[in-house]
Amino acid sequence: MDWRTHSTGARHLYIHIPFCHRRCAYCDFNTYANMDDRMVAYSAALVNELSALPPERMPLIAPHGAHPLLRADLPPTIFLGGGTPSMLPLAQMEQILRAASDVVPFAGAEITVECNPGTVLGKDYLRQLRAMGVNRISMGVQSLHDPLLRMLGRIHTAAEARASYEDARAVGFDSVNLDFIFGLPGQTPADWHDTLAQAATWDVDHFAIYSLILEESTPLYAQVQGGRLSVPDDDVTGAMYEHTMEFLGAAGYHQYEISNWARGPLDGPGGLPRHAGLHNVAYWLNAAYHAAGAGAHGHIDGQRFVDVLGVEDYITRAGMLNTPLRETTVLEPSDVLGETMMMGLRLNMGISYAHIHNRTGFDIRQTHGDVIAASVAEGLLDADDVGMRLTARGRMYGNQVFQRFL
Numbered sequence: 549m550d551w552r553t554h555s556t557g558a559r560h561l562y563i564h565i566p567f568c569h570r571r572c573a574y575c576d577f578n579t580y581a582n583m584d585d586r587m588v589a590y591s592a593a594l595v596n597e598l599s600a601l602p603p604e605r606m607p608l609i610a611p612h613g614a615h616p617l618l619r620a621d622l623p624p625t626i627f628l629g630g631g632t633p634s635m636l637p638l639a640q641m642e643q644i645l646r647a648a649s650d651v652v653p654f655a656g657a658e659i660t661v662e663c664n665p666g667t668v669l670g671k672d673y674l675r676q677l678r679a680m681g682v683n684r685i686s687m688g689v690q691s692l693h694d695p696l697l698r699m700l701g702r703i704h705t706a707a708e709a710r711a712s713y714e715d716a717r718a719v720g721f722d723s724v725n726l727d728f729i730f731g732l733p734g735q736t737p738a739d740w741h742d743t744l745a746q747a748a749t750w751d752v753d754h755f756a757i758y759s760l761i762l763e764e765s766t767p768l769y770a771q772v773q774g775g776r777l778s779v780p781d782d783d784v785t786g787a788m789y790e791h792t793m794e795f796l797g798a799a800g801y802h803q804y805e806i807s808n809w810a811r812g813p814l815d816g817p818g819g820l821p822r823h824a825g826l827h828n829v830a831y832w833l834n835a836a837y838h839a840a841g842a843g844a845h846g847h848i849d850g851q852r853f854v855d856v857l858g859v860e861d862y863i864t865r866a867g868m869l870n871t872p873l874r875e876t877t878v879l880e881p882s883d884v885l886g887e888t889m890m891m892g893l894r895l896n897m898g899i900s901y902a903h904i905h906n907r908t909g910f911d912i913r914q915t916h917g918d919v920i921a922a923s924v925a926e927g928l929l930d931a932d933d934v935g936m937r938l939t940a941r942g943r944m945y946g947n948q949v950f951q952r953f954l
Contacts, residue, residue, distance in 0.1 A: 561601075566631040573766060601838050685725070694706055699734065728758075734777065740791070758807050840855070851878050886954040903935070927939055
């Protein structure tokens with residue numbers, strides 16, 4: 549029995565597409581290469597799982613008192629991530645989106661599809677995505693230096709990334725995100741500046757920019773541990789992040805979260821930049837969201853859940869209308885507090901005491917007043933009568949600050 553069929557409906561939905569042409573050297577996501585022949589069966593199973601989820605039926609969540617970002621103002625969101633969703637044939641993409649629209653209606657929704665520049669099949673594919681209701685594209689570019697792209701195992705070149713971006717613009721996408729990584733093996737500050745400088749000339753709406761994390765299960769980790777590659781040290785990587793904040797700020801981008809920058813005036817929900825990625829904002833506000841697909845994680849009705857990982861296992865279990873759930877965890881109040889703090893503090897506007905109390909029942913000033921005071925004294929947090937937020941220095945050491953509230 550899948551308890552989600554009787555759960556409260558959610559305004560946000562994540563859909564996992566696990567297929568890739570090949571796994572990148574740094575990737576530890578639930579992805580599988582050379583399984584194109586299973587896309588049709590997987591899509592059918594995914595439609596089955598989506599059809600069992602309840603539609604959005606709860607009222608908008610009440611505003612969180614004095615919190616500057618009111619979750620009730622966020623529109624519904626659907627996000628297809630992976631893996632490489634742009635590998636899906638259009639017929640399967642249409643089936644999945646149709647099923648998703650029965651869970652979260654498309655009207656007024658932000659609908660994002662992740663694309664790999666090496667798999668986007670030109671303007672016609674993108675034009676048809678747009679016709680299906682997709683209104684936001686997220687491209688995993690990662691670098692604009694071809695040697696670094698080859699080292700990462702990416703299947704596109706910098707020129708192909710530019711061409712895919714321009715194709716998305718040409719067919720009418722007016723909200724496009726580009727992902728980049730800094731702190732890569734062999735990457736110099738000059739390389740990183742060159743990537744930022746090139747990308748800034750493209751008139752991009754949104755950047756998601758991350759420091760490389762070496763995951764133990766990846767080939768890149770083995771190469772670094774074996775001495776075949778070396779990564780910049782912490783001081784150099786920190787300087788790259790500081791340069792990113794300075795450069796993109798001067799180029800007219802608003803940093804609204806530790807790793808995210810967007811263009812446009814601050815006229816989005818709650819004063820966010822117009823092109824902010826609202827699906828991720830829902831995560832950072834610790835909102836409820838449904839999820840479907842192999843290895844997909846969701847959060848609803850005080851529980852976190854994950855589907856089975858393997859493609860074949862998922863096809864069998866979801867395809868037979870059995871539950872594909874692998875694990876469900878009931879969250880304790882302390883868990884909710886830790887998650888709310890860890891995610892909410894990522895937002896530059898911070899997190900209000902009213903929001904924390906609404907989500908967790910805790911008065912954070914009573915339970916963690918000493919932590920707040922110490923972090924303010926160290927220049928890592930700003931706090932006032934409304935809430936708290938990381939300082940520019942605090943964003944450099946965000947994980948250390950988050951840990952204090954766990």
